Amino acid sequence: MHFHHHGYVSEDPRIHAAAGSGIDRPTELPETMDVLIVGTGPAGMITAAQLAQFPDVTTRIVERRGGRLELGQADGIQARSVETFQAFGFAERIIQEAYRITETSFWRPDPDNSSHIVRTARTPDDPHGISEFPHLIVNQARVLDYFAESMALAPTRMAPDYGWEFVALEETGQGEYPVQVTLRRTVGEDAGSERVVKTKYVVGSDGARSQVRQAIGCKLTGDKANHAWGVMDVLAETDFPDIRMKCAIQSGSGGSILLIPREGGHLFRMYVDLGVVPEDDNGAVRQTTIDQIIAKANDIIAPYSLDVKEVAWHSVYEVGHRLTERFDDVVESERGQRTPRVFITGDACHTHSAKAGQGMNVSMQDGFNLAWKLGHVISGRANPQLLDTYSQERQVIAQNLIDFDKQWSTLMAKKPEEFESPSELEDFYVRTAEFPAGFMTEYPESLIIGGTDHQDLATGFPVGKRFKSSPAVRVCDANPLELGHLAEADGKWRIYVFADEQEAAANSATRRFADWLTTAPQSPLAATPAGASDDAFVDVKVIYQQPYDSIDLNDVPEAFRPKVGRYRLTFLQKVFGTGMDTDIFAARGISRSGAVVVVRPDQYVAQVLPLDATDQLGEFFAPLLTH
Amino acid sequence: MHFHHHGYVSEDPRIHAAAGSGIDRPTELPETMDVLIVGTGPAGMITAAQLAQFPDVTTRIVERRGGRLELGQADGIQARSVETFQAFGFAERIIQEAYRITETSFWRPDPDNSSHIVRTARTPDDPHGISEFPHLIVNQARVLDYFAESMALAPTRMAPDYGWEFVALEETGQGEYPVQVTLRRTVGEDAGSERVVKTKYVVGSDGARSQVRQAIGCKLTGDKANHAWGVMDVLAETDFPDIRMKCAIQSGSGGSILLIPREGGHLFRMYVDLGVVPEDDNGAVRQTTIDQIIAKANDIIAPYSLDVKEVAWHSVYEVGHRLTERFDDVVESERGQRTPRVFITGDACHTHSAKAGQGMNVSMQDGFNLAWKLGHVISGRANPQLLDTYSQERQVIAQNLIDFDKQWSTLMAKKPEEFESPSELEDFYVRTAEFPAGFMTEYPESLIIGGTDHQDLATGFPVGKRFKSSPAVRVCDANPLELGHLAEADGKWRIYVFADEQEAAANSATRRFADWLTTAPQSPLAATPAGASDDAFVDVKVIYQQPYDSIDLNDVPEAFRPKVGRYRLTFLQKVFGTGMDTDIFAARGISRSGAVVVVRPDQYVAQVLPLDATDQLGEFFAPLLTH
Numbered sequence A, B: 001m002h003f004h005h006h007g008y009v010s011e012d013p014r015i016h017a018a019a020g021s022g023i024d025r026p027t028e029l030p031e032t033m034d035v036l037i038v039g040t041g042p043a044g045m046i047t048a049a050q051l052a053q054f055p056d057v058t059t060r061i062v063e064r065r066g067g068r069l070e071l072g073q074a075d076g077i078q079a080r081s082v083e084t085f086q087a088f089g090f091a092e093r094i095i096q097e098a099y100r101i102t103e104t105s106f107w108r109p110d111p112d113n114s115s116h117i118v119r120t121a122r123t124p125d126d127p128h129g130i131s132e133f134p135h136l137i138v139n140q141a142r143v144l145d146y147f148a149e150s151m152a153l154a155p156t157r158m159a160p161d162y163g164w165e166f167v168a169l170e171e172t173g174q175g176e177y178p179v180q181v182t183l184r185r186t187v188g189e190d191a192g193s194e195r196v197v198k199t200k201y202v203v204g205s206d207g208a209r210s211q212v213r214q215a216i217g218c219k220l221t222g223d224k225a226n227h228a229w230g231v232m233d234v235l236a237e238t239d240f241p242d243i244r245m246k247c248a249i250q251s252g253s254g255g256s257i258l259l260i261p262r263e264g265g266h267l268f269r270m271y272v273d274l275g276v277v278p279e280d281d282n283g284a285v286r287q288t289t290i291d292q293i294i295a296k297a298n299d300i301i302a303p304y305s306l307d308v309k310e311v312a313w314h315s316v317y318e319v320g321h322r323l324t325e326r327f328d329d330v331v332e333s334e335r336g337q338r339t340p341r342v343f344i345t346g347d348a349c350h351t352h353s354a355k356a357g358q359g360m361n362v363s364m365q366d367g368f369n370l371a372w373k374l375g376h377v378i379s380g381r382a383n384p385q386l387l388d389t390y391s392q393e394r395q396v397i398a399q400n401l402i403d404f405d406k407q408w409s410t411l412m413a414k415k416p417e418e419f420e421s422p423s424e425l426e427d428f429y430v431r432t433a434e435f436p437a438g439f440m441t442e443y444p445e446s447l448i449i450g451g452t453d454h455q456d457l458a459t460g461f462p463v464g465k466r467f468k469s470s471p472a473v474r475v476c477d478a479n480p481l482e483l484g485h486l487a488e489a490d491g492k493w494r495i496y497v498f499a500d501e502q503e504a505a506a507n508s509a510t511r512r513f514a515d516w517l518t519t520a521p522q523s524p525l526a527a528t529p530a531g532a533s534d535d536a537f538v539d540v541k542v543i544y545q546q547p548y549d550s551i552d553l554n555d556v557p558e559a560f561r562p563k564v565g566r567y568r569l570t571f572l573q574k575v576f577g578t579g580m581d582t583d584i585f586a587a588r589g590i591s592r593s594g595a596v597v598v599v600r601p602d603q604y605v606a607q608v609l610p611l612d613a614t615d616q617l618g619e620f621f622a623p624l625l626t627h
């Protein structure tokens, strides 16, 4: 954590000093704002938490409900989401309270007695060690709480505006705030009354039945029919020995359960498969009672049984694989003519079966992708065309996800006798583990993703994939640290300069690159506003090949020792070396002739370049950090 | 974390349901209480935070200051203290914001130019890997904040009563509340007014000038003269390359500095040695100005220099090695006749040089030692004679500490030419690392520490030392966990049952021990109140030698599957196995014939016994868990 640079702070350093729109932020919804987010689900809350880091931007997030979510909905947290939480400052705490999945058990009908189930396999959850972060299960409500805390501590002191429902929007195209939104009060004395507010941008994070989606003329297409599950979060006594393990259970009768142990040591969730919902169902499946769900569960797990003591939450969750063709308000014919003003994220643009536990995770990545772009454009750092990349990047990801999810759901629904091999299910699960963990996303070349011409300089940092952390030793204090974990969700671009073989003092390619950074008008650093910390927009770190304790900080170029804060103090924590059993060059396949790795604010690798590719770097940043 | 067992909780599971004295806890200081703690330093706050876990006990903690500590005082946090914070639930968070010491640099006069200093050595801070916890530096104020948070979340909803000064006490020996304490208001309209409250026990954690100490007729004896340091917490620009490393610096002129980098990336503390204070000093040393301290620091670090931008805190810290002969109100002649009513902890009973960074740490261990004993006696679990063990155990520790500290300070004060070998200082530092890390405490045999007859059954858990954690795999959810980190500061005794070689289902020595636990009238579990969770007083865990995935939970004796909470749900998280690269039997030298390791609520190993030593165990617990 970086603090005290503006002077000593005595209280919790997680509380940022209020700044910009956070100074005297009105508790009441104002007349105008830069961004209006609709819905406080995971998609909306991460967007708000990220925008909360931009003091120049006024963001409000409205929610139909009168207060925080209390129960139910999603609970699966992929490693990629935990990695994201780390950037928002709450990974450790949520890990502490969550259930951690390390293995999945598979239960099938006993070949000798098909009315009984037996355990047929246990597979590791992350067999390839994909991430240093765990796979967690914790209620969606807690995830939202942590984002709420994160935005409250941010310079803008954000908090959701509960009790406001989105009704309609109109793009007037006029003035500074060209989108007009009608909201309806849902609680309190004035419930039912309407208000019109004006905003620069709208983000529709209003879930599967999104009104914002409708307002911009997008349609979910895909499955005709829904699949239904009886879902219950319960406290129960049982003799089923794997009750604290994630289990895929199939009974001889063809019934199936996905069992998800939950936080706290007792609670668990069961998804009892209710099958495909006929088109003429007319909501009949939704009449399934909790008693029926429990009875069905007891049937499936025989010879074991459940004695339910408390039902914390239950629901009949009906969903199909569906997707909109675009995630913003720019129709195909207008693309390139104007930049978007309205976006949709999360379940508003894609829905998928609960089985792969994707919903909350992919929705958060939508928001993480979008929010920094809005922050950069609104605060004037970047050209508005940056906003086109949101729909461009995320729509494909959603399509891929649905394809994967369909395969998975089909497999899960297969009857035992239909399997090609007895281990087909486990095999698929193990083979595709990177997908459900959230790390298969690989953005193609675009305004913000470079080519792969120099990928060989850093084979462990594939362009377009998220920057996979690796440890290095910080020179100033001899601390071995995960480099990636130092990247907070602060909206900054990051440049990791992997030095060539020469020492810090030498007149090396590294030094020439550093000098370009500090002096060239094309350097991204040149966009930093006068008076701001040198690292306000771009966080530059250098990693030398030498052992950390052989590097003299006084030899290190100034680009790697930025001046920060009120006193313009030299910040020494940007310089790294090898040692203490770490060598990031070996671990991540970095060329011994050095490399420049550029990472986006949402942690995706944007560029891998040689140390002398300054022209290319300058051009890349020209529309992204304008000055 | 264990929660939901009384029903689903939607909010932060760290917030315990209010219970006992926490229900409608008066904000105003009441007339009577069970424990009155004086002083909100580290010693007082840990005592309060621990007692806050006992709903049956009414505790108040008064502080002369009008509010929280904001600046200055101690900042060194030993690994043992971080281990303690872990039990109070805030280790991860304090680690996140603290500075972490991994190495110490030694700077001496340049042999070629004695007016310049040069680095002569770098030594690792924990060369022997003593602890899995780091050595931290963070302001005392933040430590106190975290304890305040911990007590606020506890069932008793505790908060300090600021603005009350202890004036005097009288032991009336009468009634339920035999100690009468006079307090004076220090803030607000009624400042200066006095109030008398009655209490069962008083804990004087009121620092080096303790009034409580005086009230019970204890005297600090030891050094005649104080040693003085000019201490400053500053933000500065400097070319001294090790400014973010802990450094012991000696200049050619004989001046010396202890440099302690601090949290946040910029702040650091310097202790500039001002030497022994002459007896006729009359406070002259305290006149040393901050400008003089800075000038002296600049002299010492030549050829480098400091340009101080902000002084967050500075002080002339004068202290000598001093100790009282007892830590409670029972004089030698009365010992055994009556049990104590008044205790002193922390600086109130021992003071020592700042150099070894001990003050805050040893003071917290005093409080951790005392608090559970008070909790157990007041709530009726244990005989009052338990309270005698506090002074008995801690006075010796303080004496040892002072002996160590004297050696260290003498060494640090030596002129370069006086050293026997060039590396004398570093050698001493490395050799004695377990001491400053806080792990040398080894309580002798007593009411609460057994003999070492069976130490060979568990050589890695020395009786009288703190239980050194090691990982094991939890059977129910295949989670590899540090066993010791599951021990919260909840006031419970812990029994770790290391099983013999037989399987869980067998009629083994382990099963016989388990059956004794659940059924014998002499079993410590028999003290558990009717209706409470089976593990309310004693947390029993079993560790099998078999791989975790070969153990069927339905085979495990009931003693290891307690019923808990409102619904008496079976709690499965007490059963462990080997595997996933862990074998605690090998790591901690546990006999393959099994062992019972009993651990105190303050984490010290109380007993190592064979599985059949049930009589001995019953006798041990007879005065400690009465029923």
Ligand SMILES: Cc1cc2nc3c(=O)[nH]c(=O)nc-3n(C[C@H](O)[C@H](O)[C@H](O)COP(=O)(O)OP(=O)(O)OC[C@H]3O[C@@H](n4cnc5c(N)ncnc54)[C@H](O)[C@@H]3O)c2cc1C
Residues within 6 Å of the ligand: A038, A039, A040, A041, A042, A043, A044, A062, A063, A064, A065, A072, A073, A074, A075, A076, A140, A164, A165, A166, A167, A205, A206, A207, A208, A209, A210, A211, A231, A315, A317, A345, A346, A347, A348, A353, A354, A357, A358, A359, A360, A363
């Ligand atoms: C009832 C329910 C049960 C679910 N159960 C499961 C499950 O069992 N397993 C699983 O994996 N996933 C489940 N999901 C899906 C999962 O919660 C989503 O995939 C995930 O939360 C997506 O996040 P999101 O932010 O896009 O949408 P959501 O979390 O749905 O958030 C949308 C938010 O917008 C608000 N909103 C909607 N319309 C308006 C409006 N007009 N004006 C203002 N606010 C509005 C909603 O109140 C809500 O808070 C469930 C979702 C719902 C709604």
Ligand SMILES: Cc1cc2nc3c(=O)[nH]c(=O)nc-3n(C[C@H](O)[C@H](O)[C@H](O)COP(=O)(O)OP(=O)(O)OC[C@H]3O[C@@H](n4cnc5c(N)ncnc54)[C@H](O)[C@@H]3O)c2cc1C
Residues within 6 Å of the ligand: B038, B039, B040, B041, B042, B043, B044, B062, B063, B064, B065, B072, B073, B074, B075, B076, B140, B164, B165, B166, B167, B205, B206, B207, B208, B209, B210, B211, B231, B315, B317, B345, B346, B347, B348, B353, B354, B357, B358, B359, B360, B363
């Ligand atoms: C001014 C100062 C500077 C220090 N500087 C350093 C340093 O630089 N380095 C270092 O290692 N250690 C330093 N220490 C010592 C270190 O803070 C202590 O060793 C450590 O805090 C011991 O904890 P404690 O709880 O026993 O006492 P303290 O932290 O001293 O706490 C005692 C508390 O009791 C309160 N109190 C005192 N008398 C009364 C009364 N009559 N009624 C009510 N409340 C009362 C005090 O206000 C204080 O909050 C310093 C201590 C002080 C007081």
